[in-house]
Amino acid sequence: AKGSVVTTPINSEDEAYDAPVSIGTPAQPFNLDFDTGSSDLWVFSSLTPSNERNGQNIYTASRSSTAKQLSGESWKISYGDGSSSSGLVYSDVVTIGGLTAAGQAVEAASRVSQSFTSESATDGLVGLAFSSINTVSPDQQTTFFDTVKPSLASPVFTADLKHQAPGTYNFGFIDKSAFTGSITYTPVDNSQGFWGFTSTGFQVGNNDFQQESITGIADTGTTLLLLPDDVVNAYYSSVNNAQNDQSAGGFTVPCDTSLPDFSFGVGNNGAMITIPGSLMNLGPSGSGNSCFGGLQSSGTIGTNIFGDVALKAAFVVFDSGSQGQPQLGWASK
Numbered sequence: 001a002k003g004s005v006v007t008t009p010i011n012s013e014d015e016a017y018d019a020p021v022s023i024g025t026p027a028q029p030f031n032l033d034f035d036t037g038s039s040d041l042w043v044f045s046s047l048t049p050s051n052e053r054n055g056q057n058i059y060t061a062s063r064s065s066t067a068k069q070l071s072g073e074s075w076k077i078s079y080g081d082g083s084s085s086s087g088l089v090y091s092d093v094v095t096i097g098g099l100t101a102a103g104q105a106v107e108a109a110s111r112v113s114q115s116f117t118s119e120s121a122t123d124g125l126v127g128l129a130f131s132s133i134n135t136v137s138p139d140q141q142t143t144f145f146d147t148v149k150p151s152l153a154s155p156v157f158t159a160d161l162k163h164q165a166p167g168t169y170n171f172g173f174i175d176k177s178a179f180t181g182s183i184t185y186t187p188v189d190n191s192q193g194f195w196g197f198t199s200t201g202f203q204v205g206n207n208d209f210q211q212e213s214i215t216g217i218a219d220t221g222t223t224l225l226l227l228p229d230d231v232v233n234a235y236y237s238s239v240n241n242a243q244n245d246q247s248a249g250g251f252t253v254p255c256d257t258s259l260p261d262f263s264f265g266v267g268n269n270g271a272m273i274t275i276p277g278s279l280m281n282l283g284p285s286g287s288g289n290s291c292f293g294g295l296q297s298s299g300t301i302g303t304n305i306f307g308d309v310a311l312k313a314a315f316v317v318f319d320s321g322s323q324g325q326p327q328l329g330w331a332s333k
């Protein structure tokens, strides 16, 4: 089987990307944030207090003839940006891009944190990291990808995110028309449950390539590209009037400045993914006429995060083991 679903930026800053998902019988429609940085599929629900909702679609298990509560099961998750949610668990039919997972764990929120409440465009998340970090307790559940994997023509999914335009998540196949050149694969370390890999280095504009192992995760659920301070400083020292503005929360640049491209190395064949300078500006920072940089410090997180700013410059293959070992494939587009 194969699936293909269109994913769309939720706002003019490409802050996150939603895609349509149907749950239950008859189908209840949702717009969910596909997140390769977590492994829970959760939705706003009839259990979510009305003062924590803001127009989101809600899942009502009692209206689905195929919903079954998983008795005694619950979930509770916190994300890297400090947001969180928790609730109860049902199994139900979940359809994404023509692909149906019967008996998928659907995590119904009985509470959500403020940033989820205020993001009216997003009804919940589809976790696409490894099932080893699914938070359902006492019986851990599988991600949508793991649930449908046995039925897939190939155990892969791909992310093709775009700047201010619809992109695509495909399941079970690689669309050769969606990228240019070849795909460079690199091994994944999934010991922490993430799509972890090591980039071989970086390049600012047309300067020399800086060989430097940069270990991080490919995370569609994080907006920014979060890298070590030496990389961030090298980038912004090449931008006139860039400043590290605590009140803005990081590096800002003059909004009218053309920014250098930023490239990062992947694989052992010298391949690079190049983020155009135009995509390194995330728009007004909220203070002065400065704009917020798409590259920021990974600081004290302990790992680097190749979020949407990086991923939207590439066609990315999340391969859970067509060659036995999980790997990430990177191609320009």
Ligand SMILES: O=C(NNC1=NCCC1)c1ccc(Br)cc1
Pocket: 035, 037, 038, 078, 079, 080, 081, 083, 194, 217, 219, 221, 222, 301, 303, 305
């Ligand atoms: O939470 C993470 N990614 N997903 C999402 N962020 C916000 C909503 C969804 C995340 C995962 C790993 C690391 Br390390 C840091 C952050």
